[in-house]
Amino acid sequence: MGFxxxxxxxxxxxxxxxxxxxxxxxxxxxxxxxxxxxFVQRVPYKSTQRRRIHNWLLLxxxxxxxxxxxxxxxxxxxxxxxxxLPGTGAREVVILLDQSYSIGYGDxxxxxxxxxxxxxxxxxxxxxxxxxxxxxxAEISLRSVGGNxxxxxxxxxxxxxxxAGATRYAPALKVAGSILAESPxxxxxxxxxxxxxxxxxxxxxxxxxxxxxxxxxxxxTGGTEAxxxxxxxxxxTRSTFSNQERVEVTxxxxxxxxxxxxxGQLALEIGGRxxxxxxxxxxxxxxxSVVFAPFSVSSNYMRGTVRAGADALxxxxxxxxxxxxxxxxxxxxxxxxxxxxxxxxxSRALAIGDAPRFEVTVRQADTLSDDDLRRAAxxxxxxxxxxxxxxxxxxRFVEGGGGLFVALGTRSSWAQDVDLLPATLQGPVDRTRxxxxxxxxxxxxxxxxxxxxxxxxxDFSAVRxxxxxxxxxxxxxxxxxxxxxxxxxxxxxxxGTGRVLLWTSSLDLAASDFPLKPVFxxxxxxxxxxxxxxxxxxxxxxxxxxxxxxxxxxxxxxxGGVIVMPSGKQVPLDEEGSEVFELAEQGFYELRSxxxxxxxxxxxxNVDSTESDxxxxxxxxxxxxxxxxxDGARPGTAGVPLPPDAQERSQRLWxxxxxxxxxxxxxDTLISNRLSKS
Amino acid sequence: MSLLGAHTPTAIPGARFMDPVVLARIGNLExxxxxxxxxxxxxxxxxxxxGASVDFAEHxxxxxxxxxxxxxxxxxxxxxxxxxxxxxxxxxxxxxxxxDVSKSMDYGSRGITKLDYARMLTACLTNLVHHQxxxxxxxxxxxxxxxxxxxxxxxxxxxxxxxxxxxxxxxxGRMKEPLHKVAEHFGRRGVLVVVSDFYxxxxxxxxxxxxxxxxxxxxxxxxxMDPAELEFGFSDAQAFEDLExxxxxxxxxxxxxxxxxxxxxxxxxxxxQRFSEVRVDYTLLNTSQPLDHALYRYxxxxxxxxxxx
Numbered sequence: 001m002g003f004x005x006x007x008x009x010x011x012x013x014x015x016x017x018x019x020x021x022x023x024x025x026x027x028x029x030x031x032x033x034x035x036x037x038x039f040v041q042r043v044p045y046k047s048t049q050r051r052r053i054h055n056w057l058l059l060x061x062x063x064x065x066x067x068x069x070x071x072x073x074x075x076x077x078x079x080x081x082x083x084x085l086p087g088t089g090a091r092e093v094v095i096l097l098d099q100s101y102s103i104g105y106g107d108x109x110x111x112x113x114x115x116x117x118x119x120x121x122x123x124x125x126x127x128x129x130x131x132x133x134x135x136x137x138a139e140i141s142l143r144s145v146g147g148n149x150x151x152x153x154x155x156x157x158x159x160x161x162x163x164a165g166a167t168r169y170a171p172a173l174k175v176a177g178s179i180l181a182e183s184p185x186x187x188x189x190x191x192x193x194x195x196x197x198x199x200x201x202x203x204x205x206x207x208x209x210x211x212x213x214x215x216x217x218x219x220x221t222g223g224t225e226a227x228x229x230x231x232x233x234x235x236x237t238r239s240t241f242s243n244q245e246r247v248e249v250t251x252x253x254x255x256x257x258x259x260x261x262x263x264g265q266l267a268l269e270i271g272g273r274x275x276x277x278x279x280x281x282x283x284x285x286x287x288x289s290v291v292f293a294p295f296s297v298s299s300n301y302m303r304g305t306v307r308a309g310a311d312a313l314x315x316x317x318x319x320x321x322x323x324x325x326x327x328x329x330x331x332x333x334x335x336x337x338x339x340x341x342x343x344x345x346x347s348r349a350l351a352i353g354d355a356p357r358f359e360v361t362v363r364q365a366d367t368l369s370d371d372d373l374r375r376a377a378x379x380x381x382x383x384x385x386x387x388x389x390x391x392x393x394x395x396r397f398v399e400g401g402g403g404l405f406v407a408l409g410t411r412s413s414w415a416q417d418v419d420l421l422p423a424t425l426q427g428p429v430d431r432t433r434x435x436x437x438x439x440x441x442x443x444x445x446x447x448x449x450x451x452x453x454x455x456x457x458x459d460f461s462a463v464r465x466x467x468x469x470x471x472x473x474x475x476x477x478x479x480x481x482x483x484x485x486x487x488x489x490x491x492x493x494x495x496g497t498g499r500v501l502l503w504t505s506s507l508d509l510a511a512s513d514f515p516l517k518p519v520f521x522x523x524x525x526x527x528x529x530x531x532x533x534x535x536x537x538x539x540x541x542x543x544x545x546x547x548x549x550x551x552x553x554x555x556x557x558x559x560g561g562v563i564v565m566p567s568g569k570q571v572p573l574d575e576e577g578s579e580v581f582e583l584a585e586q587g588f589y590e591l592r593s594x595x596x597x598x599x600x601x602x603x604x605x606n607v608d609s610t611e612s613d614x615x616x617x618x619x620x621x622x623x624x625x626x627x628x629x630x631d632g633a634r635p636g637t638a639g640v641p642l643p644p645d646a647q648e649r650s651q652r653l654w655x656x657x658x659x660x661x662x663x664x665x666x667x668d669t670l671i672s673n674r675l676s677k678s
Numbered sequence: 679m680s681l682l683g684a685h686t687p688t689a690i691p692g693a694r695f696m697d698p699v700v701l702a703r704i705g706n707l708e709x710x711x712x713x714x715x716x717x718x719x720x721x722x723x724x725x726x727x728x729g730a731s732v733d734f735a736e737h738x739x740x741x742x743x744x745x746x747x748x749x750x751x752x753x754x755x756x757x758x759x760x761x762x763x764x765x766x767x768x769x770x771x772x773x774x775x776x777x778d779v780s781k782s783m784d785y786g787s788r789g790i791t792k793l794d795y796a797r798m799l800t801a802c803l804t805n806l807v808h809h810q811x812x813x814x815x816x817x818x819x820x821x822x823x824x825x826x827x828x829x830x831x832x833x834x835x836x837x838x839x840x841x842x843x844x845x846x847x848x849x850x851g852r853m854k855e856p857l858h859k860v861a862e863h864f865g866r867r868g869v870l871v872v873v874s875d876f877y878x879x880x881x882x883x884x885x886x887x888x889x890x891x892x893x894x895x896x897x898x899x900x901x902x903m904d905p906a907e908l909e910f911g912f913s914d915a916q917a918f919e920d921l922e923x924x925x926x927x928x929x930x931x932x933x934x935x936x937x938x939x940x941x942x943x944x945x946x947x948x949x950x951q952r953f954s955e956v957r958v959d960y961t962l963l964n965t966s967q968p969l970d971h972a973l974y975r976y977x978x979x980x981x982x983x984x985x986x987x
Contacts, residue, residue, distance in 0.1 A: 030916060031916065031917045031918070031919050031926065032912065032916050032917065032918050032919065032929075033785070033918075033919050033921055034785070034906075034907075034918045034919065034920065034921065035781075035782035035783070035785040035792070035875060035877065035904070035907060035920075035921050036782050036877040036920060036922055037918060037920040037923075037925060037927060038877050039938050039941040039942055039945070040918060040927065040929055040934070040938060041927065042937075042941055043934040043937040043938055043941070044937075
């Protein structure tokens with residue numbers, strides 16, 4: 001018999017409490033008022049009476065109840081003879097074979113396959129073997145094949161190839177755990193064949209094997225000493241030269257090998273053709289950056305590759321990227337025309353900057369054509385009396401995904417039957433007398449104001465507003481900024497797939513000095529960016545990333561498209577184009593429309609650069625974490641554990657003890673009540 | 679106590695016995711007094727000396743200044759001397775209750791305090807006496823004289839009013855000082871009733887009370903005690919607080935009950951002994967007993983007094 005929580009025996013000290021209570025038995029705190037203590041004081045005071053235990057039975061009952069409860073909490077259990085450790089018997093063997101691209105270093109891959117074959121050959125006829133190939137994820141190649149069918153396993157090993165993924169041990173161990181957990185065989189083994197990179201292990205990550213399973217690590221390390229160069233990133237710097245966009249490529253190169261690289265070459269290829277080659281020398285454990293001459297970006301989806309020759313680990317020597325000419329954001333400013341300055345301030349503000357570049361078209365309310373709206377991503381309407389027809393056209397524009405910015409002035413009016421603005425317009429508020437209105441509360445969490453969140457990042461309170469329009473915000477409308485009096489200054493509403501921003505003052509000097517303040521330019525840029533939904537296109541992705549639904553969605557017509565993988569394999573996308581697609585290979589993924597051969601989008605895929613760091617770790621760390629069991633029992637030595645119901649039976653004694661203790665307490669209550677009544 | 683046992687309520691034929699706790703709920707003292715006394719007087723109707731009116735006492739020689747209306751002309755006719763007729767003046771006697779209102783009286787273990795009991799007793803006695811056209815007075819005292827109503831035939835209502843708003847406020851000191859002081863006011867013979875719990879040495883109590891007899895007053899002493907004081911029926915060990923001094927001492931009642939009861943009995947016996955020596959009528963009243971006892975005791979004492987005379 002043992003105890004799960006023997007520390008609870010400390011609570012036996014509580015047994016002293018009833019004894020002390022019996023002995024000390026302090027007078028009750030209530031005071032008995034009595035006419036006169038004349039006679040009481042004459043009686044000699046005796047306290048010896050209280051030092052005698054009056055009722056031994058009660059004391060014993062209380063002590064035994066406490067002792068029973070303490071005993072119950074210490075969780076006694078019976079140890080039974082555990083069944084003998086099965087030294088013999090059939091085995092369930094799971095072979096975890098690392099196929100990350102780092103295993104391609106030197107002859108590691110051949111050695112790994114040889115180790116897998118050794119493990120397969122060690123299978124007895126009664127044994128069963130599984131082959132799991134793992135890199136970023138884990139894939140069961142063959143599951144629970146009998147020992148007589150070892151040839152199947154061997155051929156699966158022979159057919160296995162290295163992937164472009166990085167090493168992750170936890171998913172592989174989880175898969176092995178699930179296979180072993182379902183196995184009825186008495187002995188369970190995991191053979192882990194890997195180069196054991198430090199970068200592949202981030203703590204145990206919940207990877208636990210069933211109790212009794214053993215892990216046999218087979219480290220594939222060592223080999224020739226050689227430089228291991230990898231191109232980890234490129235930086236693309238755009239510039240405009242004689243109306244042509246040019247890009248300068250800077251490549252970062254790291255040598256993680258044990259020897260320095262001398263007389264190497266780093267080449268830049270564009271569209272598959274070598275463009276420039278530069279000499280490369282990197283010391284062991286050092287990094288270098290190489291700048292290539294700028295080249296013109298002439299077409300969309302130009303494919304670039306920076307290649308660092310060949311070395312022991314070839315997969316990380318090439319770095320792919322995709323570059324396209326920057327698309328300007330088309331902005332239409334609708335002005336009331338005449339001598340107004342608002343269009344001037346807006347146009348000038350949008351003309352500055354090239355990330356993104358804004359292409360501004362100024363129109364008046366009556367000259368805004370459908371073609372303008374079709375090309376535009378954002379429409380800025382400043383102090384314009386919009387007729388109902390214009391309102392409906394703008395509403396359609398916004399519902400189709402466009403962005404609309406409306407600045408209200410004294411002349412602004414909006415047709416009542418067009419439900420587009422986030423608020424109902426009311427009368428103008430004149431603040432030319434007394435203090436001008438200031439912009440008070442800003443919603444810094446919103447993308448428009450997010451860059452102004454940090455201190456000294458733009459002071460909106462310096463803006464003086466002399467007149468604005470009172471508005472009544474509609475329901476489910478977000479107020480992004482307010483004037484100091486609490487009146488809304490900027491409101492946002494989502495309409496369809498587009499957005500509408502409403503600035504309740506005008507953007508000329510008649511109503512405020514906002515255009516003269518430093519925050520005006522970044523504010524207008526943020527508004528245009530936000531409304532156009534502009535985001536920098538990523539020049540490359542990493543293997544293991546997932547292409548989201550927006551990938552090529554705009555370019556592929558309804559009817560679906562086909563993704564062409566770097567290996568040439570074609571994967572059809574479904575009609576909605578919403579299928580998630582995980583990058584698994586290194587190279588360029590193309591999205592083509594099914595109808596024709598036109599390339600709709602190209603994504604460059606690169607291997608994870610952390611994988612090229614071959615720094616090893618102690619395999620025992622993984623083994624220890626994988627075999628640790630939940631109840632803290634030593635793994636691998638307990639033999640076959642008791643089934644859960646037997647374990648529960650052996651520990652159920654505490655429950656009876658607790659019930660008995662409670663019963664004794666109840667008896668104590670009854671007896672003491674009787675005694676006090678008598 | 680043997681005294682109580684001798685006067686069990688059943689000894690009085692026809693009397694209605696009301697529980698003091700019930701009476702205390704009535705609140706109106708006049709009503710209480712009437713409720714108790716009416717039945718009581720009916721019950722005592724056969725008493726030979728009850729209702730005795732003006733009785734001739736003696737003749738004395740006329741001295742100048744005497745009222746000639748009291749001259750006995752018949753005797754003058756026989757003897758040719760002037761004599762004045764003198765009568766017993768008992769129907770006009772003074773009756774005063776001296777009530778102890780010290781803090782210790784404000785104790786009751788069974789729904790009625792000793793003071794309430796004493797107030798009802800006073801009201802009943804006063805009512806009884808008032809119906810006989812006697813003059814009633816009242817004195818409340820603790821360590822000093824708290825209230826003083828001189829005896830008068832018209833003071834019945836005043837006495838009841840004062841009794842009604844009487845509260846035990848201050849701790850009592852020695853009885854000697856207030857009682858000696860008040861004794862000077864009783865110039866005329868009468869009946870004095872002292873109601874107290876007598877938490878004092880018996881010698882001092884007697885010393886304090888005997889001066890009240892000096893001018894020929896009849897003195898009746900009622901010793902009011904709560905059953906808890908007599909039996910000490912507490913069970914839990916706890917702190918006891920003296921109502922008079924506020925002093926607290928831890929008490930284990932079980933351990934000292936015997937000694938306490940014997941001390942109280944000795945005190946009562948001593949009081950009884952000393953009062954009988956000075957010819958003062960002493961009665962112990964238990965507040966759990968009906969009021970009729972006290973009234974019976976009072977009338978019994980009058981009966982004895984008149985027999986002696």
